Amino acid sequence: MTELHAQTEVAGLVPVRPGPDHVALYRFFDADGVLLYVGICDEPMARWSKHASGKLWWPSVHRFRLLWLPSRREAEKAERDAIVSEKPLHNRAMNGIPNGDRFPVVHLHKFTRELYGDDLFCTRDLIEDLGIPEGSAVNKVRELLDKGLFQVVGKKLGRSGRAVRHYRALPVD
Structure with missing residues (x-):
């Protein structure tokens, strides 16, 4: 072989x-x-x-x-x-692996860096672009914020036209 x-x-x-x-x-x-x-x-x-x-x-x-x-x-x-x-x-x-956990938090930071780079994204982007269930996405964003891997950048208009919180996945040394 x-x-x-x-x-x-x-x-x-x-x-x-x-x-x-x-x-x-x-x-x-x-x-x-x-x-x-x-x-x-x-x-x-x-x-x-x-x-x-x-x-x-x-x-x-x-x-x-x-x-x-x-x-x-x-x-x-x-x-x-x-x-x-x-x-x-x-x-x-x-x-x-349960269907709702395709992106364990340990890997989500890496995927967001690869997908968005330094661009801003919101929780809805993670839900729609990566297929993460809504509740899971909210919890994972919170956990990555707590770990210092995501940063809140501010609010801007989201896909819905409403002002929503946007994040940046910070680079890891």
């Missing part, structure tokens, strides 16, 4: 399928080595293109690991085992 390690930025790197029955088991990691997602597929580039166009976490992907397995059955078992034991941040199935 071939294991491939590469930066996603490497141009032209296409993982080659060793045989017609082989299935890829892949892992995506962020720049800090946090495991974001584990999946399987027959055609990695086509599958990853779907992730890129539809997953909010995709911009966080910094590198991947790919392992070709000789059959779908082996790949499905390996995927299940990896998700259960390694607990990737964005795998919902088999991971035991």
